Amino acid sequence: EAGVVQSPRYKIIEKKQPVAFWCNPISGHNTLYWYRQNLGQGPELLIRYENEEAVDDSQLPKDRFSAERLKGVDSTLKIQPAELGDSAVYLCASSLDRYEQYFGPGTRLTVT
Amino acid sequence: GENVEQHPSTLSVQEGDSAVIKCTYSDSASNYFPWYKQELGKGPQLIIDIRSNVGEKKDQRIAVTLNKTAKHFSLHITETQPEDSAVYYCAACGAAGGSYIPTFGRGTSLIVHP
Numbered sequence: 125e126a127g128v129v130q131s132p133r134y135k136i137i138e139k140k141q142p143v144a145f146w147c148n149p150i151s152g153h154n155t156l157y158w159y160r161q162n163l164g165q166g167p168e169l170l171i172r173y174e175n176e177e178a179v180d181d182s183q184l185p186k187d188r189f190s191a192e193r194l195k196g197v198d199s200t201l202k203i204q205p206a207e208l209g210d211s212a213v214y215l216c217a218s219s220l221d222r223y224e225q226y227f228g229p230g231t232r233l234t235v236t
Numbered sequence: 237g238e239n240v241e242q243h244p245s246t247l248s249v250q251e252g253d254s255a256v257i258k259c260t261y262s263d264s265a266s267n268y269f270p271w272y273k274q275e276l277g278k279g280p281q282l283i284i285d286i287r288s289n290v291g292e293k294k295d296q297r298i299a300v301t302l303n304k305t306a307k308h309f310s311l312h313i314t315e316t317q318p319e320d321s322a323v324y325y326c327a328a329c330g331a332a333g334g335s336y337i338p339t340f341g342r343g344t345s346l347i348v349h350p
Contacts, residue, residue, distance in 0.1 A: 128279070155335055166240075166325045166340025167280065172332075180332060215279050222335050223268055227279030 126150070128228035130216050136234045142204035145231045149197070149218030156193060157225065158201050159215040167215055167227075173199065206235045238263040240328050242341025249316055250349050257311045257344045259326035268329040268336045269302060269309050274343075275322045283324075284311070316348045 129148040159167035172180040175196035193199040213230040239262040267288035272280035286300045302309040327338035
C-alpha cells in the first residue's frame with residue numbers, strides 16, 4: 125500500500141513570493157490533515173478535512189494561507205505571500221478511523 | 237487548550253540499555269495518547285498508542301503507561317538498538333468532530349550508542 129505522497133520535498137523561495145504544496149493521501153482515507161513543524165518542535169495542526177469539507181481550520185493564518193481538497197482526495201496548501209517566519213516543514217497526514225494518522229515525508233520550505 | 241510537556245529533550249544510552257520518555261498533559265478531556273518516531277527527513281510514524289481506558293500497553297520492546305489521575309504517560313523502550321535512534325514525540329488527543337486531534341510535545345532526541 126502506498127503511503128501519503130507529498131511534493132515538492134524541498135522548496136526555497138524569496139519572501140513575498142507564493143508557494144504551493146501538494147498532498148495525495150492514502151487511498152480510502154477520508155480525513156486529511158495539514159501540519160506545520162518548526163525546527164525542534166512537534167507538528168502543529170493547520171487544517172483538517174473530512175472528505176472535501178474543512179472541519180477545523182482555526183489555526184490556519186487565513187490572511188496568507190489557503191487550502192483546498194478537491195473531490196475529497198488530493199489537497200493543496202498555499203501561502204501567498206510567504207514571510208521569513210513561514211520557513212518550516214509542512215506535513216500532510218491522513219487517517220481512516222478516528223485515531224491513527226499516517227504522515228507523509230513533508231515539504232521543507234525555506235523563505236529567504 | 238491542551239498543553240503537553242515532554243522530558244527529557246535529549247536522551248543518550250548505550251545499546252541494550254532501556255530508555256524512558258515522560259510526558260504530562262493539562263486537559264483532563266484528552267483520552268487518546270499516541271507516540272510517534274521521526275527519523276531525519278521523514279514524517280512522524282506511529283509506533284504505539286494508548287486509550288484512556290487502559291493503564292498499560294506493550295508491543296515487543298516498546299511499552300506505554302498512562303496515569304490519568306496524575307495526567308502523565310510514559311514510553312519505555314527496552315534492549316535499545318542503534319536503529320532506535322530518532323526523535324520521539326508524545327501527543328495528547330481530545331475528540332473533535334469525530335476525530336482525535338493531537339497536541340504534540342516538543343520531542344525527545346534518542347541516541348543509542350553501539
